[in-house]
Amino acid sequence: MKHINRRTRTLMDDAAGYAFISPWLLGFIAFSIIPILFSLYYSFTDYDILGEPVFNGLENFRRMAGDQLFWQSLKVTFFYAFVSVPLRLLFAFFVAMLFNRGTRAIRFYQAVYYVPSLVGGSIAVAVMWRRLFMADGALNAVLAKFGIITEYSWIGNPDTAIWTLIILAVWQFGSSMLIFLAGLRQIPKELYEAASIDGAGAFRKFLNITVPQITPVLFFNLVMQLINGFTVFTQAFVVSGGSGDPLNSTLVYALYLYQRAFKFYNMGYSSAMAWVLVLIIGVMTGIVFKTSSSWVFYEAKEGK
Amino acid sequence: MKRNLLIIALACLLLVPGFVFAQPAAEESASGTMRLAWWGNPTRDERTLKAADMFMAKYPEIKIETETTGWGGYWDKMNTQAAAGSLPDLMQHDYAYMLQWVSRNQLADLTPYIQKGIIDLSKINDSFLSGGRVNGKLYGISLGTNAVCLTYDPAVLAKAGIPEPDSATWTWEDFERIALEIYRKTGVQTIPFFTTDPKVGFDNMIRQTGAATFGKTGLGFTDPSALREFYAIQLRLLDAGALIRPEVAFVTVTPEEGEFAKGRSWVEFIWSNQFVSTQAAAKRPLKLALLPNIKNAKAKGTFLKPSMFFSIPASAENPEAAAKFLNYFLNDITVNDMLMGERGVPIPDDVRDHMSTKVDAINKQIFDYISLASKNAGPIDPPDPAGSGEFLKMVRDVTQEILYKRISLDNGVSKIMTQGNQILK
Numbered sequence: 001m002k003h004i005n006r007r008t009r010t011l012m013d014d015a016a017g018y019a020f021i022s023p024w025l026l027g028f029i030a031f032s033i034i035p036i037l038f039s040l041y042y043s044f045t046d047y048d049i050l051g052e053p054v055f056n057g058l059e060n061f062r063r064m065a066g067d068q069l070f071w072q073s074l075k076v077t078f079f080y081a082f083v084s085v086p087l088r089l090l091f092a093f094f095v096a097m098l099f100n101r102g103t104r105a106i107r108f109y110q111a112v113y114y115v116p117s118l119v120g121g122s123i124a125v126a127v128m129w130r131r132l133f134m135a136d137g138a139l140n141a142v143l144a145k146f147g148i149i150t151e152y153s154w155i156g157n158p159d160t161a162i163w164t165l166i167i168l169a170v171w172q173f174g175s176s177m178l179i180f181l182a183g184l185r186q187i188p189k190e191l192y193e194a195a196s197i198d199g200a201g202a203f204r205k206f207l208n209i210t211v212p213q214i215t216p217v218l219f220f221n222l223v224m225q226l227i228n229g230f231t232v233f234t235q236a237f238v239v240s241g242g243s244g245d246p247l248n249s250t251l252v253y254a255l256y257l258y259q260r261a262f263k264f265y266n267m268g269y270s271s272a273m274a275w276v277l278v279l280i281i282g283v284m285t286g287i288v289f290k291t292s293s294s295w296v297f298y299e300a301k302e303g304k
Numbered sequence: 305m306k307r308n309l310l311i312i313a314l315a316c317l318l319l320v321p322g323f324v325f326a327q328p329a330a331e332e333s334a335s336g337t338m339r340l341a342w343w344g345n346p347t348r349d350e351r352t353l354k355a356a357d358m359f360m361a362k363y364p365e366i367k368i369e370t371e372t373t374g375w376g377g378y379w380d381k382m383n384t385q386a387a388a389g390s391l392p393d394l395m396q397h398d399y400a401y402m403l404q405w406v407s408r409n410q411l412a413d414l415t416p417y418i419q420k421g422i423i424d425l426s427k428i429n430d431s432f433l434s435g436g437r438v439n440g441k442l443y444g445i446s447l448g449t450n451a452v453c454l455t456y457d458p459a460v461l462a463k464a465g466i467p468e469p470d471s472a473t474w475t476w477e478d479f480e481r482i483a484l485e486i487y488r489k490t491g492v493q494t495i496p497f498f499t500t501d502p503k504v505g506f507d508n509m510i511r512q513t514g515a516a517t518f519g520k521t522g523l524g525f526t527d528p529s530a531l532r533e534f535y536a537i538q539l540r541l542l543d544a545g546a547l548i549r550p551e552v553a554f555v556t557v558t559p560e561e562g563e564f565a566k567g568r569s570w571v572e573f574i575w576s577n578q579f580v581s582t583q584a585a586a587k588r589p590l591k592l593a594l595l596p597n598i599k600n601a602k603a604k605g606t607f608l609k610p611s612m613f614f615s616i617p618a619s620a621e622n623p624e625a626a627a628k629f630l631n632y633f634l635n636d637i638t639v640n641d642m643l644m645g646e647r648g649v650p651i652p653d654d655v656r657d658h659m660s661t662k663v664d665a666i667n668k669q670i671f672d673y674i675s676l677a678s679k680n681a682g683p684i685d686p687p688d689p690a691g692s693g694e695f696l697k698m699v700r701d702v703t704q705e706i707l708y709k710r711i712s713l714d715n716g717v718s719k720i721m722t723q724g725n726q727i728l729k
Contacts, residue, residue, distance in 0.1 A: 048690075049383040050408035130561070135552045156551035158708065241556025242376065247704050262380045264693040265404075 043272035048265040060272035070273070072248050073256035080162060080252060081229030084169035089221055092173040093214075096180035110178065117174035125168070126238035130155055133164045155239070158249035165250055168235050176221045183217030184210070212297040219296045223288055230281050233258065253277055338625040339392035341371040342612075343378035345581070348646050355639050359632050366625045386410050391617035394626035397444050399435055399610055403687040406438045412616045413441040417627040424635055427652040435610040435684055444613030445634060448648020450577050451608055451677040452504055455590045457492075460570040464489040471593030472680050476509075479596045480537055486570050487546035494541055495569035496553045497534065502703040503696055505573060505595075506534040507685075508605035512598045516685045518692070522725040524685075530598060532717045535706050539713060550707040559585035576670050576677075577611050577648045583666050592673040594680055604682035608674070611648030649674045695727045 018025065043060060047053035064070050095113060099106055119125055132138045133154035140150055154160045191209050200208070233254035236244065244251025244259075257277070261270035342352060349372050356368040371392060373381060379401070385391045386405075397405070405411050417423045423445070425433065436444035461468055464486045469478060483494040498505035507517045509530040516524035525531075541547035548563050559565055564572035565585040574582055576592065583590055594606055614630045616623050633639060640655050645667055650656050660671050699720060706716040 048404075048408075049387050050405060050410055127558070127561075130555060130557060134555055135549075153549070153551035153555065156549075156553075156555045243556060243700075245556060245704070246551065246554050247708060247710065248701060259697065262383070263697065264691075265383070266694075 039271040039274055042268050043275050045268040047268040047271075049267050050265070053268060056268070060269045061276070063269065064272065064276065069248065069251065069256055073244075073251050073253045076162060076249065076251055077230060077232070077253040080166060080169075080232060081226060084166040085222070085225045085229045087166065087170045088173050088225060089176055089218070091170050092176035092221070093180050093218075095173065096177050096184055097210075099177075099181055100184040110181070113177060114174035117172045123238055129164060129168060129239050156246055158247040161240075161246055161249045165232075165235055165239060165252075168239070169229070169232070176225060179217055179221055180214065183214050187213045215296045216298065219288070219292055223285055226284055226288065227281055230277065230284065336365045336622070336625060337367045337369060338394065338622045338629065339369045339371065340394045340626075340629065341378075341382065341392040342396035343375045344372055344396075345374075351643050351646055354642055355633060356629075358639055358642070359629055362632070363628065366628065368629065386617075389619055391619050393620040393622045394614055394616055394629060396447075397613040397615040399613070399684075400688045400692065402436070402444060402613070402615075403438060404690055405615075406443050410618055411443045412618045412620065412623060413443065414445065414616065414627070415442055417616075417623070418442070422624065422627040423631045427635065427654050429651070429653065432608075432610070432651040436613055436615075438687075444610070444615040445630060446610030446613055446648075446651050447634070448577065448611045448645060448650060449608050449674055449678075450575050450611035450648045451606055451674060451681065452508060452573075452595060453576050453579075453592050453673060453677070454571055454573050454595060455579060455582055455592050456571045457567070457586075458589065458591050460486055460490060460492050468591070469593065471596075472676065474593075474596045476533070476537055476596045476598060480540065483541055483546050483570075484544055487544070492570045493546055493548045493563075493568055494571055495548050495563055495573070496538055496550060496703075496707060498573045499553050501696060501700070502534075503699050504575075506531050508595045509534055509598050510605075511607070511682060511685070512601040512603055512605040514602040518685065518689050518728065522728050523721065528717050528721055531720060532713065533598065535703070535713055535716065538707060542707065550704060554704060554707075575609075575611075576673055577646075579670050579673075580646075580666055592669055594677060604680055606677050606681045607684045608678055608681050609684060645670070689728060691727050695724060698723050698727060 042053055044055060044057060045053035046056045046059070099109065130137070134156065135151050135153040139154060140152065143150060155164050187210065192205055195205050195209060231254055232252050236250050236252045236255045237258070240250045244255055257270045257273045260266045260273065340356060344352065353370060356370055360366065360368055382391065382395060414423060418425055432446055432449065433442065435446055436442055458468060466482055466485055469482065486492050503517060510517055510525050513525070513527065513530050518524050538547055548569055552563065559581055562585065563569045572582060579592060614633065616626050620626055635652055635655065637655060637658055640650055640659060641662065645659055645663060649671055650659055663671060702716050702720050705711040706713060711719070
């Protein structure tokens with residue numbers, strides 16, 4: 001009797017728990033799980049939204065292999081992710097180090113530096129970015145002050161256009177910076193004090209205490225930002241007006257996927273592309289996890 | 305305590321389905337509510353909302369719910385609604401997508417509503433209706449007439465001492481000569497042709513050869529000379545320094561940021577219903593002209609295009625109310641007085657005649673241009689086939705490759721020919 005009672009109670013508790021998270025859970029099922037399953041199904045079909053999906057096996061994936069724009073968008077995305085993620089993390093870490101020394105208006109600055117992360121995908125920023133990097137933009141005006149007169153269109157030239165997006169990504173370093181800052185605050189003061197007593201200089205302390213102690217946070221940031229980097233869409237969409245201009249040099253993977261889905265109405269093909277991207281991100285994240293044991297420092301291991 | 309928590313939790317659970325599933329709960333068609341959707345801009349939104357209000361004041365038994373977005377988002381939304389079976393009762397439609405929607409049985413034939421007398425087409429010349437017809441059935445009614453054109457800055461021509469062209473007879477040779485002379489005398493350049501959709505430009509030249517861009521399958525033309533000339537003119541101007549560099553011209557900008565608005569180009573290529581916004585951005589007097597003729601033209605390149613339609617989806621829950629509003633929007637003089645031809649020149653004779661006496665100077669220019677174009681226009685080509693979206697992107701990509709000089713003119717043209725036939729097969 002007592003036994004059953006306990007079981008009912010656990011069940012009741014579980015039910016209460018699930019009921020409490022039900023708004024999130026139902027939303028997750030309705031708006032994430034179901035669409036994800038649908039897209040998996042569509043990736044094996046020929047589907048133009050208006051008609052019925054027609055099963056065509058692996059045809060979408062086969063077509064991808066011969067699709068030049070698919071390879072172009074992969075190239076652009078890999079370049080963007082591999083350049084912008086390290087730069088953003090370096091910059092975020094650098095700013096976090098500055099803040100960690102403790103400034104008086106620190107909270108104010110934290111908020112200010114977080115703003116770009118919030119507004120980065122907005123139309124206003126897209127307009128501003130064009131004004132900065134177009135032929136008669138602000139950058140060239142600044143260069144002219146230093147005697148470099150140029151009419152070079154940074155944003156309109158296929159060799160440099162992607163860099164304007166990378167700079168935009170670096171500029172949106174706010175969330176990584178906050179996480180780094182939290183990590184820096186966690187480093188025990190005693191370590192630094194002990195090092196000072198042993199006569200270690202600032203650089204030595206940075207290299208042997210700060211860097212190893214921050215690697216778990218770096219690991220987290222790297223994984224998150226890598227995923228962000230590979231799925232970048234909004235910035236490329238607003239800055240190029242949805243086109244990937246010039247000469248498809250800013251045609252990132254997610255933008256091409258969007259064009260396939262909503263410009264060409266190849267829903268099946270774009271669903272297949274989405275699953276390929278899932279695979280790519282899975283592999284990249286897997287590599288980071290695999291290598292983490294050799295560079296991420298965990299205190300627990302140190303004790304053995 | 306525990307029980308209370310459980311009750312609260314269950315309440316949370318109950319709330320969710322209400323929130324998630326409230327939307328699709330269908331209204332009774334007898335209740336007289338209809339949904340109206342269009343793409344637009346702030347001016348159009350304001351006027352269309354006002355038209356809905358005027359209609360509801362006149363017919364209080366019908367209530368109109370409205371949905372509006374910009375062009376890009378509109379088709380994302382409508383396609384999704386079509387897939388979900390939740391399209392509105394009356395939707396703005398476009399010539400380019402009409403055929404695809406009709407072939408998927410998404411649109412209703414309007415003929416029954418005309419027979420029942422709900423929609424009155426007695427004042428409309430049949431040529432204005434042909435664009436909405438597929439296989440003898442009427443799937444959309446044009447809300448205004450549109451034609452492709454170029455707009456130029458007469459002050460620049462005057463400064464260069466060049467007489468204004470007679471746009472019904474001028475040729476691309478004249479255009480090129482004028483562009484070079486303007487550049488030599490004033491330094492003002494020429495913008496590359498139709499940077500957002502280059503097909504609109506060469507389509508006009510291909511039509512003049514008596515062919516069409518799209519065929520039943522593949523491309524509708526085999527002789528690439530008109531296509532080649534379209535790019536050759538621009539390359540010659542580019543080499544002479546008279547064309548705005550592609551690095552500048554292909555950056556997506558608002559009309560106000562554009563090279564034409566800034567006065568660096570003497571010309572801009574637009575559709576006639578874009579003239580109001582182009583003019584507002586340029587803030588100086590402009591003129592409208594037909595696109596130039598090619599040498600030995602066999603046919604008219606220009607055509608009158610329904611700028612947009614109202615269509616009733618096949619799945620509409622209240623099609624009768626939709627038809628009633630459509631008729632009001634189309635034929636009522638008072639509401640058209642307020643709409644001021646924002647969607648293009650109205651198609652019923654009495655409305656158009658009435659409007660031409662009332663519109664402001666800028667709209668008068670458009671009315672005059674449409675009447676000039678109607679005298680110099682050929683029949684419209686069939687709506688774009690499936691695959692046109694991919695084709696247009698390919699064309700724009702190759703256009704950039706040619707003008708950025710990443711590919712030779714001949715290779716670029718043959719790339720459009722071969723890839724075009726592949727995409728459209």
